[in-house]
Amino acid sequence: MADDDKSQIIVAPNMLRAKVGDKPGPDIDQLVASATAALDELKQDFEIWIRDDLKSLRDSVAAMHVATDPAALEHIKRYAHEIKGQGSTYGYPLLTDAGDLLYRFISTDTEIAAQNLNLIDVHVDFMALVLNQEIHDHGDALAQGVLTGLRNAAKKALGAAAAPASPTRSTG
Amino acid sequence: MTISLEAPSILVVDDNKHMHSVVKAILNSMRIKNIRFSDNAADAVMEMRQWHPDIIITDWAMQPLAGLDFVRLVRKGADTPNPYVPIILLTGHTEMCRVIEARDTGVNEILAKPISIKSLYTRIASIVQSLRPFVKSKNYFGPCRWRSANLNC
Numbered sequence: 001m002a003d004d005d006k007s008q009i010i011v012a013p014n015m016l017r018a019k020v021g022d023k024p025g026p027d028i029d030q031l032v033a034s035a036t037a038a039l040d041e042l043k044q045d046f047e048i049w050i051r052d053d054l055k056s057l058r059d060s061v062a063a064m065h066v067a068t069d070p071a072a073l074e075h076i077k078r079y080a081h082e083i084k085g086q087g088s089t090y091g092y093p094l095l096t097d098a099g100d101l102l103y104r105f106i107s108t109d110t111e112i113a114a115q116n117l118n119l120i121d122v123h124v125d126f127m128a129l130v131l132n133q134e135i136h137d138h139g140d141a142l143a144q145g146v147l148t149g150l151r152n153a154a155k156k157a158l159g160a161a162a163a164p165a166s167p168t169r170s171t172g
Numbered sequence: 173m174t175i176s177l178e179a180p181s182i183l184v185v186d187d188n189k190h191m192h193s194v195v196k197a198i199l200n201s202m203r204i205k206n207i208r209f210s211d212n213a214a215d216a217v218m219e220m221r222q223w224h225p226d227i228i229i230t231d232w233a234m235q236p237l238a239g240l241d242f243v244r245l246v247r248k249g250a251d252t253p254n255p256y257v258p259i260i261l262l263t264g265h266t267e268m269c270r271v272i273e274a275r276d277t278g279v280n281e282i283l284a285k286p287i288s289i290k291s292l293y294t295r296i297a298s299i300v301q302s303l304r305p306f307v308k309s310k311n312y313f314g315p316c317r318w319r320s321a322n323l324n325c
Contacts, residue, residue, distance in 0.1 A: 028293065036289065038200060085264040100264075
């Protein structure tokens with residue numbers, strides 16, 4: 001990453017700093033509380049959006065069961081990634097964990113993933129269960145056990161050397 | 173003490189419209205009202221030409237053009253409206269190699285999804301308070317990749 005000897009440093013005036021000025025902002029805790037309240041107001045929408053994403057994910061898996069289709073697999077990967085990115089924001093950290101595992105499984109080896117649609121089904125079923133049971137935290141030992149089971153099954157399918165890493169712990 | 177973020181204009185680029193609502197709710201809570209949205213890179217470049225945002229927040233996983241391709245377009249494109257505009261990249265890709273790739277493409281800040289409200293505020297405040305100088309070299313154009321102000325870029 002070393003910038004070579006002929007690097008040119010460009011220091012532009014920070015117009016943004018001048019635009020913002022020195023006016024103090026709200027307390028950070030107050031700001032977080034306000035944003036959390038704003039997100040809570042979207043909660044009803046979140047439920048609809050996340051269910052839409054899960055339905056799209058399930059439709060793509062169903063398409064893969066009919067015929068192997070790289071585009072459908074790409075859709076599955078994309079929706080898994082979306083659910084990973086949004087699950088915790090929507091109040092479902094377990095969806096983030098499961099989405100992360102599914103995304104990593106497919107990303108590691110698409111061919112093996114395409115041959116293990118039943119394992120993808122189990123990921124999707126688990127996500128649906130989390131939604132239907134409205135599990136808004138990291139779940140109990142059973143839920144964590146399912147995640148461990150999914151991780152181990154992916155590891156077995158992929159071979160130990162290429163196993164996906166542990167899921168990123170979501171922080172909201 | 174925090175700083176007031178009422179003044180900056182922010183362009184949010186994400187092909188997931190649900191995320192527009194999420195990011196808007198968070199930014200509004202920071203009293204940022206001057207926000208526009210694009211759902212693809214081409215529209216975002218057009219928006220930059222007409223509106224001149226102070227900061228861009230873009231997702232990585234977008235179609236047809238991915239977030240990093242959009243960053244390349246902004247930093248190095250022949251007809252880029254503003255190659256120096258600060259860019260915050262939102263991403264679910266938190267692996268170190270991906271973070272390095274994003275940094276070397278010229279993003280100012282990287283923010284992992286799910287979005288942490290405090291982290292987003294910190295990234296924006298960091299850009300406002302201590303915008304890093306740009307480096308132009310044979311292989312790189314973007315904000316200085318060394319964070320310390322004492323380091324010679």
